[in-house]
Amino acid sequence: MLFRRRKPDGLFERVRTYLWPRRSFSRSLQYFSKRILRLKATPHAVAAGVAAGVFASFFPVGFHFIIAAVLCWVIAGNLVAAALGAVFFGNPLTFPLLWGASWETGKLILHDRLPQHGPPAHLGEMLHSLSFAQLWKPILEPMLIGAVPLGLVFGLLFYGVTRWGMNAFREQRRKRLAERARRHQQSSHPGASIGSAAR
Numbered sequence: 001m002l003f004r005r006r007k008p009d010g011l012f013e014r015v016r017t018y019l020w021p022r023r024s025f026s027r028s029l030q031y032f033s034k035r036i037l038r039l040k041a042t043p044h045a046v047a048a049g050v051a052a053g054v055f056a057s058f059f060p061v062g063f064h065f066i067i068a069a070v071l072c073w074v075i076a077g078n079l080v081a082a083a084l085g086a087v088f089f090g091n092p093l094t095f096p097l098l099w100g101a102s103w104e105t106g107k108l109i110l111h112d113r114l115p116q117h118g119p120p121a122h123l124g125e126m127l128h129s130l131s132f133a134q135l136w137k138p139i140l141e142p143m144l145i146g147a148v149p150l151g152l153v154f155g156l157l158f159y160g161v162t163r164w165g166m167n168a169f170r171e172q173r174r175k176r177l178a179e180r181a182r183r184h185q186q187s188s189h190p191g192a193s194i195g196s197a198a199r
Contacts, residue, residue, distance in 0.1 A: 033165070035084055036050065036081060036084060036085075036165075036166075037169045039081055043162075044076070045078040045081070046077075046081045046162060046166055047158075047159045047160075047162040047163035047166060048077030048081075048159060049077035049078035049085065050077075050081050050082065050084070050158050051085070051156065051159035051162070052068045052075065052155070053068050053081070053082040053083060053085025053088075053089060054089045054090075054158045055067070055071060055154070055155035056068035056071065056082075056090070056151070057089045057090025057094070057095075057098055057151075058102045058146075058147035058150050058151040058154075059102070059143070060099065060140065060143055061095075064086060065083075065086065068082040068085075069082070085158065089154075089158070101150055102142075102144075102146040102147040103139070103142050103146060105146030105150055106141065106143055106144070107142050107146070109142075109146060109149075110141065110142055110145060
């Protein structure tokens with residue numbers, strides 16, 4: 001393949017690049033924005049897809065891609081935009097913040113139903129053994145319930161920003177193409193433009 005690296009990146013380098021971009025976060029943001037804006041779908045479909053990906057990022061790993069896909073189907077979102085939104089908003093750098101916020105929000109909502117002593121002392125052992133029955137009450141239930149209001153707020157915010165960006169980008173491109181067509185027409189018929197200018 002043209003421009004392929006002579007020496008492919010190893011596993012460590014791929015993980016490091018995923019966590020910390022090679023150039024800068026601003027370049028990564030520009031790349032993400034261009035990928036979103038150039039998707040071949042309606043502004044609503046793209047914005048709804050991004051919103052679905054952002055909403056799903058607040059849920060634990062294993063749930064978020066399924067939730068994003070189902071939500072895309074319900075609200076007629078673009079699945080590629082949902083994947084891009086989920087990868088950009090939910091990544092190893094942001095997951096601790098998102099899940100911590102979901103868990104704390106869920107604890108506030110379920111204040112009366114949570115155990116008074118909080119998470120059990122053997123939480124590390126529970127996470128290691130992946131006992132779903134033991135993890136449900138102290139960890140998963142608050143996270144899942146807390147993820148809903150946070151996901152709705154941030155999902156709606158990203159929906160509005162993405163739809164506005166899509167409309168602005170397409171309007172700018174429409175004007176640019178119209179201007180290019182006008183210049184091409186003038187260069188193809190120079191006499192017509194001179195005659196109209198004389199009149």
